[in-house]
Amino acid sequence: MASFQISWDAFTVFIAYLIAIAIIAYFGAKRTRTIADFVAASGALGFWTYVLLMVGSVFSGMTLIGVAGLGFTSGWANLWERVIGPAWAIAFCTILVGYKLWPLRRKYNLLTIQDYFAVRYEDPKIFRALAGIVSAVCCFAYLIGQFTAIGVVSEVILGVPYYIGSLIALVIVVGYVMTGGMFSTAWTTFLQALLFIVGVYITVPIIISWIGGWVALNELASQVPTLQNVTRKVAPDYLFGPFLDSPGSLVSTMPLVGWTFNLTLFGLTVPLGLMVVPHIINNVLCYKDVKYTRWGPIIMYVMGMLVILLTSLAGLAARVAWAQGRLEIAELTLATGEKVRWSDMAYPTIAKAALPYELFIFLLPCILAAVMSTTDRLLVTAASNISYDVIKNVFKPTISERSIMWISRVIVLIIGLGSWSLTITPQPMLAWFIWAALGIALNSFFWPVVGGLFWRRMNKHAARWSLVAGFVVTLICFATYGTRIDIPGVASIYAAFPGFIASTVVAIVLSLVTKPHSEEVLKATFTGPFLRPKSS
């Protein structure tokens, strides 16, 4: 049985952080009076609040824990995740969706992306309900990863058992989302995003210099196969050792690091899935002024790319230090009884070894900030999907503002508790939860969103059935194959890829064989292969 020693210094910093969040959330709660406030902060967010909301929503526990875990596992071999992953997604979501939807937001008072679907597809009930439910499922899967991350950092830094740390964070985040909705979410995210960005920018260079500097890190990464064989008595190719210094493998049958796996996961699912995933795409309905779409994308990209790059390097540094015998990474016993290296422990573990103690105890709030800034957004999105999109707009349009607000709060509580309960038995790499959610999001929403905005033939039949086909095929593939599909002698691909093929075929075929929407609707919704209509 594991014994835990609580670090009281770290605990004090942790409590101070929670008090700061509670104060901000209190003012958010005071500002929240209507469902428009709760769902979309009434479209009133300023430039930096919006930019940091996007960064804070997309970079999460997955980034600081999961990406470091992936860096530990495969090093540079999955570098596409860093350069065309989350940072690309938020920049291009702002350009392709946020900019194009701006005139429609004002014209139709859009609060969620489901509002847009209702107008574009002239389908205020069925598609709205379908999209709302699938969106809530995506958020639920994503939340599991977030609570896992909270548990991991609490155990290493705070010294409390895995499930206790995640339970404390659950109570806090559910509390302020229930009371303050989107205002509390956006304002707390402003602080949280600043905290984890600065935290990563400061701590990772110290970690890299602890290894011996950038050059030493990369050169040692090339020597890991030999090092781990000598010091750890494992095979040179253990845990992708030979691929840590390369941009992946040209052998398509290699899982995780092969080019087909890289293409289907990091070239397709992560960037395009994050661009349309509900908790990100709904952010583009919350900013106050369209001018923010001008410089926002490049700022988000540079700021975000550096965060994810540095975090992955912390993971790679942990792998090098482990192979050298300088660092011990905890083992995790799976439900099957198998023991594996707990790669998600990479960042907090190497931080504990490399950082001065005074700096290390500030890492917990930084990582918690990254986790909670995404968790709160996911809870708001999932609750809005059920209460606003399904209950209010589909089943009971006459429901009062007060009732719908209370329903939203109860749903936040149920979803928070439900997703937390599934994290009590952790997995070795929480990234798989997030990638699963992104697979569902891409295969369900890519065509309804991108086809709806830019393709005049896309209609409600294509939108409905591509969503259903993508969602169902993706779930079947995950249930049948797990995380990857190995085609013997041909390729190893990410298991969500068949779902994307299915939704694409259904969207294109149904759009071509059924009638498009009327010219009047297409013109009113600015549909076509352009970002800016020629005339209003």
Added chain:
Amino acid sequence: MIGPLFEIGERILGMLPQTFAAFILPIVIIVIITLIWALRWTPPPE
């Protein structure tokens, strides 16, 4: 030939040239695209 250009990754950063190329090229392209977007940005019609 741009190959020697990527040896900078090996000399200064200790990275394999192909790793440096796969890393730096997409970043440069995305930064250029988002910069052009910002410079040529005009507000959409209301």
